[in-house]
Each structure stands twice: as C-alpha cells, then as structure tokens.
Amino acid sequence: MAVQKPEELSKIDYKPPKTSWMDTPAELRKDMFCWGNKEKSLKTVGFPNARAWSVADEDWKLPENWKEIFLEGLKERLSKYRSFQLFMDICVRCGACADKCHFFIGGGDPKNMPVLRAELLRSIYRNYFTTSGKMLGKVAGARELTYNVLKELWYYAYQCTECRRCSLFCPYGIDTAEVTILVRELLNLLGLNIEWIAGPVANCWRTGNHMGLLPHTLRDTVDSFQADLETITGVKVDYSFNRKGAEILFVNPSGEFFDPVGNITFMGYMLLFHEIGLDVTLSTYVSEGGNFGFFTSNEMAKRLHSKVYAEAKRLKVKWIIGGECGHMWRVWHQYHNTWYGPVDFLKEPVSPITGTKFENAKSNKIVHICEFTADLIKHGKIKLDPSRNDNYKVTLHDSCNVSRGMGMLEEPRDIIKSVCNNFYEMPPNTIRENTFCCGSGSGLNASENMELRMRGGLPRANAVNYVRDKFGVNTLANICQIDRAALQALMNYWAPDVVVRGVHELVGNALVLKGEKERTTDLRGEPLPGKEAK
Amino acid sequence: MGLENLLTHKRSTILKKWSDVVIETYPPETAAFLKRQKDRFANPVGSVVFQGLEDIFGELLQGIDYERVSAFLDNIIRIRAVQDFSPSHAIAFIFLLKKVIREELKKEIKENGLSKELLALESRIDELALLAFDIFMQCREKIYELKAMELNNQTYSLLKKAKLIIDLEEQESCPNGDNTKNL
Numbered sequence: 001m002a003v004q005k006p007e008e009l010s011k012i013d014y015k016p017p018k019t020s021w022m023d024t025p026a027e028l029r030k031d032m033f034c035w036g037n038k039e040k041s042l043k044t045v046g047f048p049n050a051r052a053w054s055v056a057d058e059d060w061k062l063p064e065n066w067k068e069i070f071l072e073g074l075k076e077r078l079s080k081y082r083s084f085q086l087f088m089d090i091c092v093r094c095g096a097c098a099d100k101c102h103f104f105i106g107g108g109d110p111k112n113m114p115v116l117r118a119e120l121l122r123s124i125y126r127n128y129f130t131t132s133g134k135m136l137g138k139v140a141g142a143r144e145l146t147y148n149v150l151k152e153l154w155y156y157a158y159q160c161t162e163c164r165r166c167s168l169f170c171p172y173g174i175d176t177a178e179v180t181i182l183v184r185e186l187l188n189l190l191g192l193n194i195e196w197i198a199g200p201v202a203n204c205w206r207t208g209n210h211m212g213l214l215p216h217t218l219r220d221t222v223d224s225f226q227a228d229l230e231t232i233t234g235v236k237v238d239y240s241f242n243r244k245g246a247e248i249l250f251v252n253p254s255g256e257f258f259d260p261v262g263n264i265t266f267m268g269y270m271l272l273f274h275e276i277g278l279d280v281t282l283s284t285y286v287s288e289g290g291n292f293g294f295f296t297s298n299e300m301a302k303r304l305h306s307k308v309y310a311e312a313k314r315l316k317v318k319w320i321i322g323g324e325c326g327h328m329w330r331v332w333h334q335y336h337n338t339w340y341g342p343v344d345f346l347k348e349p350v351s352p353i354t355g356t357k358f359e360n361a362k363s364n365k366i367v368h369i370c371e372f373t374a375d376l377i378k379h380g381k382i383k384l385d386p387s388r389n390d391n392y393k394v395t396l397h398d399s400c401n402v403s404r405g406m407g408m409l410e411e412p413r414d415i416i417k418s419v420c421n422n423f424y425e426m427p428p429n430t431i432r433e434n435t436f437c438c439g440s441g442s443g444l445n446a447s448e449n450m451e452l453r454m455r456g457g458l459p460r461a462n463a464v465n466y467v468r469d470k471f472g473v474n475t476l477a478n479i480c481q482i483d484r485a486a487l488q489a490l491m492n493y494w495a496p497d498v499v500v501r502g503v504h505e506l507v508g509n510a511l512v513l514k515g516e517k518e519r520t521t522d523l524r525g526e527p528l529p530g531k532e533a534k
Numbered sequence: 535m536g537l538e539n540l541l542t543h544k545r546s547t548i549l550k551k552w553s554d555v556v557i558e559t560y561p562p563e564t565a566a567f568l569k570r571q572k573d574r575f576a577n578p579v580g581s582v583v584f585q586g587l588e589d590i591f592g593e594l595l596q597g598i599d600y601e602r603v604s605a606f607l608d609n610i611i612r613i614r615a616v617q618d619f620s621p622s623h624a625i626a627f628i629f630l631l632k633k634v635i636r637e638e639l640k641k642e643i644k645e646n647g648l649s650k651e652l653l654a655l656e657s658r659i660d661e662l663a664l665l666a667f668d669i670f671m672q673c674r675e676k677i678y679e680l681k682a683m684e685l686n687n688q689t690y691s692l693l694k695k696a697k698l699i700i701d702l703e704e705q706e707s708c709p710n711g712d713n714t715k716n717l
Contacts, residue, residue: 015558029618031677099567099576108579108617110563217695258691427575447684450677454616462578489680493673494612 021116022123022143026152028055031451034158034444036060037198042191044202045300049191060151066190067145071128073189077182078129084182087174088125091115097166097176102437103159106458114166114176117156121183124149154192157183159452161441162295162327163400168433180442185297193296197443200292204304208287209254215241215284221257222282225267232525234517237274239282242315246281247352249312251289251366252323253481261484264523265324265502268511272373272504275382275513276353280321286311289328290481294335295443302339305331312346312365319349320366324502326441326480329368329408330401336364354379368402370411370479373507377418383512388522389420390529392475394506395467396425397460397487398435399480409433412479412503419510424471430463440486453486454493461494468495476500537651540642541595541635551634553587556627559619579613586610591631594658603662608669615673625666632656 033055042050053061063069078085093115099105103112110116119141126133126142133142143149162177170176187193200210207214213221222239230236240246252269256262273280286308293300312320322328346365349358356375358367376382394416402408409432416423430436439456467473476487476498484502491498509522520531527533541548557565557580568580589606593599614624635655636643643652693699 016561018562098563099571104564104567105577105579106613106616108560108564108568110561113563211692213695220697221695258695260687260691429573430575447681450681451616454677458613458616459575459578463575466575489684492680493676 021110021119022138025148026111026155028151028155029451030056030448032159032449033155033452034194034196034446034449037191037193037195041195041198041202042193045205045303047191047193047198048189051191053191060192062150062190062192066150069189070145070150070186071124073186074125075129077185078125081182083175083178087118087176087179088122088129090172091118091122091174092172093119094171096169096171097174100166100169101160102163102165102439102459103161103452103456106439107452107455109159111152111156112159114160117160118174118176118179120149120153120156121179150187150190150192153183154187157187158194158444159456161400161437161439161444161456163437163441164404165400165434165437168404181295181298184295188297188300194443194446196446197292197295200290200443201296201300201304204288204290204292208285208307209257210288210290210292211254211258213254213257213287218257218282218284218287222266222270225263225270229267229270229523232521232523233271233513233519235274235513235515237270239270239273240280241282241284243281244315245317246315247279247318248281249286249315249317249320250280250282250323251286251308251320251328253290253325253328254288255290255481255485256323257287259481259485261488261500261502261505262481264505264508265481265484266504267523268502268504268506268508269323269369271508271511271513272376272382275511276376278352281315281317283311283315285314289322289325291328291331292443294327294331298335301331301335305336305339309340309343318347319361320346321369321372322366323369324479324481324484324504326399326401326405326482328401330405332364332366333406351375353381368408368411370408370415370503373504374411374414377415384419384510385512386419386421386510388509388519388528389506390422391526392420392501392506393422393424393471393473394420394475394477394501395423395464395473396431396503397438397464397476397478397483398431398433399478399483400435400437400441402479403435404433407433412477415503415507416477419506424467424473426463426467430459436460436463438480438483438486438490440490441482445482445486450489454490457487457490458494460487461490464491464495464498468498474498477503477506479503535642535646537639537643537648537655538595540639540646540648541655544638545591545595548631548634548638549588549591551638552591552631553584555630555634556583556587559623559627582609582613587627590662594655594662598658598661600665604665604669607662607666611666611669612673615670616677621667621670621674625663625670628659628663628666632659 036053036055039050039052049063051061098113098115101112101114123141123143124145126140132140157180160180162180164177167175203210203212226237256266291301291304293304342363343365349361349365349367354375361367396412396416436459438460440453464476474497484500487500505523521527557568571577574581586606586609593603
C-alpha cells in the first residue's frame with residue numbers, strides 16, 4: 001500500500017470508488033495468502049515447473065508458454081468433465097450464493113462472493129471458448145487472461161475453503177467448490193500451489209503422512225499415549241501397527257499424532273478400541289487419512305488415496321474404520337467410487353460387537369468412527385459416565401465435509417448427548433448442512449494467513465459466541481482434525497474461554513473401562529468435576 | 535435547546551446517517567448486503583456494526599463509562615482489524631460521527647450558539663478514537679501472537695517427537711495451545 005500523507009489520511013471520506021470488478025485489480029495482501037510452494041515439494045511428486053519462487057515477487061517464474069498451458073488445460077477439463085462445462089455455462093448470476101460464503105460475510109471482499117469468484121474463471125472461459133465472448137468481449141463478460149488475471153485467480157482460489165455452503169443455495173446446483181478445485185488444478189499445471197498444501201502432499205507421498213513422521217516416531221507417539229492413558233485410567237491399553245490379518249485397519253488424520261488437541265482425540269479412540277476388544281491395527285505406511293492431494297488435482301488425490309487400499313490389501317484386513325477427519329470423508333464419499341468402483345477384496349463392514357451391517361459402506365468398505373461408536377452406544381455395549389464431562393457445556397461445530405458433504409448429521413450429536421449432560425445447539429442457520437466453515441479448510445490452515453482465517457471463521461465464531469453468552473458454552477466439539485488445529489486460534493481471537501475438543505475426547509472421558517482405577521482427571525490431565533484440589 | 539437535547543431529539547437520524555457512512559466504507563456490493571440482511575447470524579458484520587454504533591452513541595449521550603464503551607468499540611474494531619482496511623481506515627468510523635453531527639445540526643448549533651458544547655462533544659469523540667487505536671493494536675497484536683503461538687507449538691511438538699527435548703513434568707504441558715512455558 002502506498003504511503004499516505006497526513007492530509008490524505010485526514011480526508012475522512014472512505015467510500016471506495018465504484019469500479020466494475022474487472023477494472024478493480026486484486027491487491028495481493030500479506031496475511032491473506034499462504035507462502036508459495038517450494039521447489040522440492042513439487043519435484044517429489046513430479047509436478048511441472050518446480051522452481052523457487054515467491055508470491056511477493058513480480059516475477060512468478062512461469063514457463064514462457066504459460067497462457068497456452070493454462071488454456072489447453074482448461075479446454076481438456078471442459079471436455080473431460082461435463083459438470084464443469086455446465087458450471088461455466090449455466091450460471092445466471094442470480095446472486096443466491098453471493099452472501100453465503102464465510103469469507104465474504106466475514107471479510108466483505110466482493111470477489112469472495114462465490115458467483116464472482118467463479119466469474120474470475122468464467123470470464124476467461126467466455127473469452128476463449130464462447131462465440132459471444134470472442135466477439136463481444138467485456139460486454140459479454142469476457143476478458144483476456146493476463147499475468148495479473150492469473151495472479152488474481154491464484155489469490156482467490158486460495159481464499160475458498162471448498163466448503164460448498166454456496167452450492168446449497170444455487171437453484172441450478174452449481175458446485176462452486178468444484179470450480180475452485182478446477183482452478184487450483186489448472187494453476188498446478190504452472191507450478192502455482194501453496195507450500196501448506198504442496199509440502200504435506202510430498203510428505204504424504206514419500207513418508208505416509210502430512211508432517212513426514214517416520215514409523216519409529218509414530219510408534220513412540222502412540223507409546224506415549226499408552227503411558228499417559230495408563231497413568232489416568234490405570235489400564236494399559238494395547239494397540240498394534242502393521243499387523244497382518246487384523247480384522248480392521250484404522251486410518252486417521254496424522255494431525256492426531258502431532259497436534260495436542262488431536263492427540264487427546266486419538267487417546268479416546270484407543271480407550272474405546274481396547275474396551276470393546278476390537279481386532280484393529282494401525283499402519284505406518286498409511287498413517288494419514290487426510291488427502292491434501294484433493295486440494296491439488298484429481299490425479300494427485302487419487303494417487304494418495306490408492307495407498308490406503310494397497311495397505312488394506314497387504315495387511316489382509318476385512319474392512320476399514322476412518323477417524324475424525326473432514327475432507328478425508330469427502331474423498332471417500334464423493335470421489336472414491338468414481339475412481340475405483342466397489343472394492344472387491346474387502347468384506348462388507350459388520351460391527352463385531354453389535355452385528356450391525358454398515359450397508360452405506362457396502363462399496364467402499366470404510367466406516368466412520370462416529371457411526372461405529374454411535375452404534376455401540378445405541379446397543380448399550382459400552383458403559384458411560386457422562387458426569388465426568390460435567391465441567392463442559394458443549395456445542396457442536398458440524399464439519400463441512402462430513403455434514404454438508406456426506407450428510408452425517410445425527411451420529412456426532414447422538415454420541416455427545418450420551419457422553420455429556422450439557423449440550424446446546426448453535427442457531428439453525430449455522431449448523432448441520434448450513435454449517436459455517438472453520439475458515440481454514442482445504443489446506444488454508446497455515447499460520448501466515450492468520451488474518452484470512454480470522455475473517456473466514458467470523459460467522460462460525462459469531463454463532464459460538466451466541467451460545468457462549470446465552471448458555472455458558474465453554475466447549476466447541478467437532479469431528480475434523482483441521483477444525484481441531486484451526487478452531488482454537490479462532491476461539492482465542494473471537495470467543496476467548498471456549499476450548500476445542502474432538503468428540504472422541506469426550507467419549508474417552510466418559511467411557512468406564514473394565515478394571516479402571518478411580519479416575520481423578522480427564523484425558524488432558526485436568527481434574528474431573530468434584531476432584532479439584534481442595 | 536442544548537446540544538445534548540438536540541442529539542437526543544435527532545438520535546435516529548444521526549444514527550442512520552452515521553451507520554450509512556460507516557457501511558459505505560465497504561465496497562458497494564458489500565455495503566448493500568450489510569444493509570439488507572437483517573439476520574444476525576447470516577450477517578454478523580452488519581448486525582455488530584449497527585448495534586455497536588447505537589451503543590457507542592448512547593454512551594456519548596449519557597456519559598462515557600470507559601469499560602463499557604471499550605467493549606462496544608471492541609466489537610466493531612475486532613472485525614475491522616481483519617478486513618481490508620488500513621489502520622486509519624479501520625478506526626475512522628469514530629471521526630465520521632463528527633462529520634455527521636456537524637452536517638446534521640449545523641443550523642441549530644449556529645442559531646443556539648452551541649459551538650462550545652460541540653467542541654466538548656468532539657473532544658469526547660477524540661477520546662473514543664484514542665481508545666479505538668489501543669483496541670485496534672490489541673487485535674493486531676493478538677493476530678501476530680496467534681501466528682507465533684502456532685509456530686511455537688509446532689516447533690515444540692517436533693523437538694519432542696525428535697527426542698531433542700523431554701518434558702519432565704508432562705502434566706504441565708497444556709493442550710489448549712500454550713506450550714511456550716515449555717520452550
């Protein structure tokens with residue numbers, strides 16, 4: 001921003017100029033964008049134009065024929081995906097989606113209206129691929145693809161969390177998140193990603209998880225959870241890695257091995273599996289349920305996803321349980337069958353404890369941990385003491401991918417109501433399929449873009465504040481690792497005193513184990529109600 | 535009629551004009567949405583701004599309680615601190631009230647010789663601007679603190695996983711996002 005003189009500053013008419021969006025060039029603001037990808041991250045997965053570059057530089061070091069590559073890529077995808085062609089053609093700009101995006105609601109930048117964000121690409125499509133656009137240009141909503149337009153596309157493609165709230169309101173069923181997904185895919189043809197996505201993709205491909213945690217580190221980590229759980233409960237829970245012939249493979253987001261809030265959620269799973277004697281194994285090869293390839297390109301998502309089934313085959317398990325993750329479920333629920341069709345080497349999942357057939361998982365053979373746990377609770381197979389969570393007044397943040405993406409709305413609520421005595425819903429237009437995004441999804445949970453995260457999370461935090469003030473809510477439960485990693489910062493800014501917890505952390509607290517000692521603390525080591533030091 | 539009575543009398547007109555000019559600091563498409571959507575959960579920014587300006591104006595009329603007015607200012611500034619505003623733009627909404635009052639009550643102030651009272655009121659508005667500056671800085675500092683905290687926590691976890699450091703008193707580690715005491 002240019003330095004303003006005092007007399008300019010004292011002009012207190014701050015009305016922004018009225019210019020059309022095409023004539024308002026994007027200013028790439030620090031704190032809003034994430035750092036560009038590193039050369040080595042692209043090299044690892046064989047992506048094009050791997051080189052050192054910086055977003056803040058004028059020159060993004062693109063290949064000479066960058067425009068040709070982009071337009072050819074666009075042409076290819078228009079013919080490959082019928083839905084994409086439709087999304088480019090059928091929008092009538094009715095504005096139904098315009099005010100539904102959390103980034104627009106919280107930040108106020110018109111280019112974050114989903115319709116306008118998609119227009120950034122549509123205008124290029126019209127210019128090069130439609131007769132009206134070719135002939136009439138700007139009048140027909142078309143514009144040239146210039147270097148600055150490309151930068152604008154990059155800037156806004158990484159200001160959309162692909163949460164799909166906008167698509168809920170589109171009368172034509174346009175999925176604007178899919179437009180963002182395709183824009184990101186096109187940008188990746190030119191080596192334009194962000195490191196917060198490209199790094200985890202490379203790590204996942206090479207080492208098996210986003211952080212690049214090695215097998216012995218994973219083992220040490222789970223060992224330490226085992227020791228902590230023994231201290232808290234007096235019970236030594238068993239677990240295994242890479243055990244051939246186990247009935248079930250458990251796949252979870254690796255953030256649960258790394259992030260302190262995720263750690264506790266994972267400890268909740270461990271207690272549960274131990275208590276019901278589940279024949280389950282973890283894997284060091286597939287130590288990641290998340291799939292940042294999904295935020296990169298269809299092909300990369302598929303490459304990472306295929307590792308899960310390769311491991312399931314190698315270990316000869318019968319079926320898979322997946323942990324509390326968001327986009328992992330979107331990939332499984334909405335993309336897996338298109339890529340692979342029904343999996344033929346695994347068995348249709350049946351709970352060994354209740355006998356419930358998970359018919360919805362007939363094709364993929366993967367069951368969501370919340371479905372599995374809710375089923376156990378419904379059949380009275382585990383003993384629970386919800387009063388152990390009495391210090392918590394809980395509300396639930398529906399994770400976009402799981403609620404809006406795959407329609408799982410009741411299971412986490414059923415669980416919470418069984419393991420906690422105090423549950424309060426946020427207002428209806430902010431939960432379930434209407435849920436507001438955490439503002440950090442789709443690989444935008446870096447630290448350098450904190451301002452973006454805070455404005456994107458504003459509508460969610462605003463609803464949390466409401467239940468905090470009205471009912472004294474102090475706990476924000478959720479079933480997504482990006483939520484657990486990102487929401488605490490959001491709460492610290494907008495709704496101090498609200499603590500973020502995974503649903504299975506609450507399960508772990510309430511679960512009464514056979515042979516446990518009298519517990520005095522919860523899984524975080526904080527005193528249970530009535531056990532505070534006198 | 536004294537200035538205070540005039541302000542009370544014209545309260546709704548002044549508030550309407552003040553909120554209009556504040557909302558117009560946003561791009562036109564955004565301003566239209568902020569004015570149109572009345573649901574406080576669908577439009578938290580508009581709802582906080584309208585309520586906040588009303589609360590602040592009330593304080594100016596009935597005498598400023600600094601603790602209370604700080605909370606009212608915080609509600610608005612916390613939002614503007616993460617939007618596309620420079621620091622001066624973010625807190626300029628306070629000064630816009632002066633402009634609105636001068637324009638709206640120009641005639642009455644002149645006729646009733648209220649310029650001294652106006653000066654006193656404007657000094658109170660200036661005090662609010664100073665408070666606003668402090669709040670804006672607190673918000674921005676919080677953002678940088680959150681950034682630093684995430685990096686600290688990440689570094690701490692990595693060092694621990696690499697067994698380069700050991701936490702002798704595990705119970706002191708705090709999963710709520712404050713591991714700096716362990717560094």
